[in-house]
Amino acid sequence: MVSDQDLLKCSTKHSEPAIFSETYSLALLEKVKSERVTQALTQWIEEIRDWTSAKAYFVGHIKVFVEGQENLWLSSTGRRISCQQSQGWSEWSLDSATLCVTVIVFGTTKEALQVTAEESLKTCFKTSLPNMINGF
């Protein structure tokens, strides 16, 4: 695996971004409506967006993909949040899924981005799905 330094050697004309890119296995204690997962992840993107705005960082992109029987795709460049989903997402109740997230931000460090992104993700899930979430 190459380092972040190596990843962006090509981009010598601008500062290198911090990258947070993770996969999580979501395990819920009982089935919940997909809408609550959408709510948690939308709130997470908003929190990342607010953090970058408050610190005057620049968002490359924020992307979220929930993969299961149905799929959810959220993305933002720090402005509006685009939400796309598979046809049956709204009607789906889930107790497990795979969550993939990637956040690319200019102006901060990988460590600071990781701490903020992970803490915020936990908080958002605990708020939207209290006492329901395992797997983090």
Place this chain on the structure above:
Amino acid sequence: MHILLFGGFLGSGKTSIILQVARYLTAEFSVQQLASGKPSLVIIENEVGETGIDDKILKAEGLNVRELIAGCICCTLNAELTVCLNKIQEELSPEWVIIETTGMAFPHTIAETITKYGKGIDSLKTIVVADAERWDDLSAIMPGLIEEQITGANVILLNKIDCLEPEQVKEVSEDIKGINPSGLFYAISAHEEVDPQIWGKAVTNGE
């Protein structure tokens, strides 16, 4: 193989546009599958993050996707791209290959590599997506990258024009045409379904 090489900064909407182009090619040329059972459209997806997301979005649409992740094909994964492309040619020989670069890549560098080392290539078109919503910010923060991505593109798609007023779209369009006067230029919003006639002209030259 006809190759469509997509570039453009992070968040400009490359994946959304590729989904529409793939649907267009599938409908227009019935390229989803040849009689041999081999796909006639293959997408090479390059992402800098260790967790691929765009590849999953495209796969969820039933598309045939190869991933090159955790690196950039215009530098660290340069050799891997050539190997991947030539393997696709040998194993599948599809009619179309779409390559989605990372938002940090210089498409002309990749085009040079493909032209030099790629096998079985009938045509190569570089399509760069520009973000209308963030044009002013990006032009100010990283003008070198943005201009170099657009310079030399065969086609420039100014995306997210729904976020701007018509007068602003006109100003951004003029900026872009000033950077690359010879490229085909289309102002679109991939948030909605794009007129297939635009894909006909931008992607296949109306063939």
